[in-house]
Amino acid sequence: MACNSFPAVVVVVALVSCLLAPAVTASSVNISTYWGTNSDSSTQPQRPLRSKCTGVHLPGQGNKRLPTNGNQSVDLHWRPHGRLHPHLSRWKLAKYLWNNYLGGSNANRPLGSATLDGVDFFIEESTTKYWEMLAETLRNLGNDGTSQIELSATPKCHLPDKYLGTAIQTGLFNYVQVRFYNESCCEYDGSFDAMKSEWDEWIADDKVHKVFVGVTASTKEEGYVDAHSLINNFLTDVVNSPKFGGVMVWYRYTDHNSEYSEKIKAWNSLVKTTTPSLVVS
Secondary structure (H helix, E strand, C coil), X not given: CCCCECCCCCCCCEEEEECCCCCCCXXXXXXXXXXXXXXXXXXXXXXXXXXXXXXXXXXXXXXXXXXXXXXXXEEECCCCCCCCCCCHHHXXXXXXXXXXXXXXCCCCCCCCCCCCCEEEECCCCCCCCCHHHHHHHHHHHHCCCCCCCEEEECCECCCCCCCCHHHHCCCCCCEEEEECCCECCCCCCCCCHHHHHHHHXXXXXXXXXXXXXXEECCCCCCCCCCHHHHHHHHHXXXXXXXXXXXXXXXXXXXXXXXXXXXXXXXXXXXXCCCCCCCCCC
């Protein structure tokens, strides 16, 4: 079935999500969110993360700094100019990420001495090639015996994803955050049938280890579903899957205004969670 996509405009460079424990567990509802973009207002600053992420310190707008305590990961929206070269560009980009945000070293790291836990591949309107090489290079850099990094992919819901399909099939990603919105053939459209059908496809893929249900907290986005409806008609059906990782809420600003994740948190307390890795606290 063909999908009609609704491309988003990426206007930020760095996004932050909470990472509080080493492994995602089943029978829990872990919540990840994106910070750093505010498409509803160009003048109002992004909502602070202090109420959502333990230990996050943000001294001021545009000056983002995270403590070196192993409790955060950084998601980078990177839009290459032209094509990603199969050898030179992926190595240069991997080394840049490694030395500036991860376990490498650089005298002028953007976040100071902070060492972040991983990279999220959120690709929009870019090349369809060589992302698997970038993932492999990052994974190899992270397997140096001193540092371990987490890799996540955030594809659109229709499988295989146009940009990340090949990369996901490497099996190198710790988890996949599937965007069940802005994709007409598998988003919520008054019925959960298409979402459930595509969910079954994702968890049946033996290269996919954990799956987050990606939803938007903005009523303006195509495929928006009310949190209570999501809980009662979708999450209750998938929460006990061994591959269920949690819920990804796009994004912090609209999540704060709508209290979307707060509603999931309230239900989460009834699920008897066990040591979540991505959590709203």
